[in-house]
Amino acid sequence: MKKINLIQAHHASLSQCRLCPDMIPPVIIGQAVQAEILLVGQAPGDREGEIGRPFAWTAGKTLFKWFESIGVDEITFRKQVYMSAVCRCFPGKNPKGGDRVPNKEEIATCSQWINKEIELLQPRLIIPVGKLAISQYLPVNKLVDVIGQSIKKKINGVEVELLPLPHPSGASTWHRMSPGKALLGQALALLAEHESWRKMQ
Numbered sequence: 001m002k003k004i005n006l007i008q009a010h011h012a013s014l015s016q017c018r019l020c021p022d023m024i025p026p027v028i029i030g031q032a033v034q035a036e037i038l039l040v041g042q043a044p045g046d047r048e049g050e051i052g053r054p055f056a057w058t059a060g061k062t063l064f065k066w067f068e069s070i071g072v073d074e075i076t077f078r079k080q081v082y083m084s085a086v087c088r089c090f091p092g093k094n095p096k097g098g099d100r101v102p103n104k105e106e107i108a109t110c111s112q113w114i115n116k117e118i119e120l121l122q123p124r125l126i127i128p129v130g131k132l133a134i135s136q137y138l139p140v141n142k143l144v145d146v147i148g149q150s151i152k153k154k155i156n157g158v159e160v161e162l163l164p165l166p167h168p169s170g171a172s173t174w175h176r177m178s179p180g181k182a183l184l185g186q187a188l189a190l191l192a193e194h195e196s197w198r199k200m201q
């Protein structure tokens, strides 16, 4: 079977997943693309369900503004980058404000899907967005330790380059203030130079 057919079959199974009792469907999936870049978000927010695609609301607007600043618009990005996440369903609201952060069990349960994606895609570049996504692949105490760096690592037997980005959520000021602003600029500059990114131009 062709790789693209395997990715489509994977999407069909993933969209039916209801393994986590506290997660709110639908499962949010990006386009079934045979990509060498894999973006890993945290989990969808409350608006993504009705719109039906990841990073479809305010955080997405900021994220795509960053990418546009290095030459790739949203439509091109969605067509050429595989958009994944640590958890693929909306976790619900946190009574104290914001969205609930997925718990360890949910993260472990949902990891089977992203592991399958890494196996299928054999990506060259992984862009984890936000601390939760970054921490699945790198030990991260503070964002300043990893943003603005490109790290080579073997993940599930695949040699990849990790290029972490901060979360573009409006609730976070990290990427708008020093030193986050400069480190984000450094990370975007590295991304713009990456061979897989340049192929999208």
Ligand code: SF4
Binding pocket: 014, 017, 018, 019, 020, 023, 027, 087, 088, 089, 106, 109, 110, 111
């Ligand atoms: S979060 Fe992941 S594992 Fe849990 S129900 Fe949604 S798709 Fe399935």
